[in-house]
Amino acid sequence: MEAKRSPYLKHLYVCVNRRDPPEASCAPGGSEGVREKLKSYVKENGLKGKVRVSSSGCMDLCARGPNVMVYPDHLWYSNVALADVDRIIEEHLAPLVTESAK
Template sequence: MLQQNESPYIAHVFVCTNDRGGERKSCADNDSQLVKEQLKKAVDGKGWKGKVRVSTSGCMGVCAQGANVMIYPQKLWFSEVSPDDVEAIASAIERIMEKI
């Protein structure tokens, strides 16, 4: 039976890892899988596990601007993300965590 629940996370980070195999631009072209792995390490390193969740996402519909990362429920969306941007995204998460 359907159950509606409140998210257990303060922030849920979705990293698009969609890969079109070179047929068209996709988030995977900007090493989005590595972005996800590095974000998970940053979350673990800050002690946010259980409060911040990093998940793989499928296509968000803006592949030309990929890689894309969304943070909910804060409605933050980062485009053209590469592994070099992980620290900036982790800083945004830290600002969220400071508000709680």
């Protein structure tokens, strides 16, 4: 086993688990679109290598999905709609763009 520090300032996990209805899961609620919007922001704002957006499996909050976790901020967003991504970006990612531009 090898251990080293993560190079990422932020790591966002987006649950994209999909189950057949009537079981609740995040993907049918639009989590894949949430993930793609976050990934596009990272790419378009030069944050690759600083921010990682990863697909995750179930976080055990299925009925409250889509769910997004943000580390190292220890925040867990639930019921995330595509329109909510702007707030996540504003609070967690946009400040990094400003720092990069300095």
